Amino acid sequence: MAESKSVALVFGASGISGWAVTKCALSYPTPKTFDRVIGLTNRPLPLEKSGLPDDPRLELHSGVNLRGSLDEVLSQLQEKVPNLEEVTHVYYLAYSNATAYAVDVMAIKDINEAMTYNAVHAVDRLCKNMKFFVLQTGTNNYGVAVFRFQEHIEINPPLREDNPRIPSPWGDEIFYYAQVDLIKEANKGKSWKWCEVRPDQIVGHVPMPTSMTYVEPLALYLMLYRYVNGPGATVVFPGSYANYIHTYTPSSQDIIARSELYLSLEKPDQAHGEAFNTADNATPAPWTVVWPKMCEYFGLQAKGASPEDKVWKGVEKWWVAHQDDYKNMCKEYDLIPRDIPETTWMFMSAGFTFLGRNRELSLDKIRSVGFTEEFPVAYGYFRVFDHLGQEKIIPSKENWK
Secondary structure (H helix, E strand, O other): OOOOOOEEEEEOOOOHHHHHHHHHOOOOOOOOOOOEEEEEOOOOOOHHHHOOOOOOOEEEEOOOOOOOOHHHHHHHHHHHOOOHHHOOEEEEOOOOOOOOOOOOHHHHHHHHHHHHHHHHHHHHHHOOOOOEEEEEOOHHHHOOOOHHHHHHOOOOOOEOOOOOOOOOOOOOOOHHHHHHHHHHHHHOOOOOEEEEEEEOOEEOOOOOOOOOOOHHHHHHHHHHHHHHHOOOOEEEOOOOHHHHHOOOOOEEHHHHHHHHHHHHHOOHHHHOOEEEEEOOOOOOOOHHHHHHHHHHHOOOEEEOOOOOOOOOOOHHHHHHHOHHHHHHHHHHHOOOOOOOOHHHHHHHHHHOOOOOOOOOEOOHHHHHOOOOOOOOOOHHHHHHHHHHHHOOOOOOHHHOO
């Protein structure tokens, strides 16, 4: 009798979380766990530019647009991906921020709910051997980023998975609830299992630029600041005082990926139908601790925020004003120039201004099922900085002057 295959299908393989799951699945929990790892993207992601290993088990397929109709998604998947019936484990890490900078936040909810519906029902029909479906959501399950209604939402950390949902109308824009509900409905009477994984603020990087990141732009800013002002220069925290002192538990992309693979492969019965927080460490890591460590990495002196600091400090203006210096730095160190689009600066300014309430996660539940991997405080950032050096996005540390 032939040994059954394990095949991973990753929606959103070009994003920070999806990229990490695609990469980790080739080596974790063992280098032979999966016979195939299939990464799906909407836009093309050439292997040579993906930063993913050149592994014969890896497949990248683009042109699967989850914002179409279910029939269109079914057709695209069948056209693009061979032998879909072999898929055993599905990781849903797709996300659309198509209207993230518009006034209508409910449109984001509607788009992402429809995308999830299409993905779940498509794999339910086409992946006849599916064993497990993982949905990644986030800390906004607890209402931490419902900025319009913060005065109506009580947040008492450490946040636990059994906290009640934020009631209507305050929680109406949290599309995670709708995603979970539609998966529950689709799962009725089916043999496959599923779980939800909730990271906090994601620390990560993808070789192909994305607007939904803050670590790479921070690294570029701090590296250029050192280049312009010299090692030992003092650099001020770019956000508000509330953001500087609030507690949270950063979640590195590799920790998130490994926790999702662990739950789906090692503990499918215990994970089924459950939600799990995931983060680098249960110890809160406010910017009061992380900012000095981050600046020290770049050989800079850190200055914290002051109580009168209420807003984002406009780092992008400094960045734009020093583009000639950036070009010189790229030339001197043979770097790959990166553009930081306006949408990324908007994403960063929102994160460094509006996120100002304590929100650290309890990790008791995921520890109780045996996932104990963790990173020391700030280590996740250092890993990203090292990767950026290896990829020639910032100078490698050994080459700094």
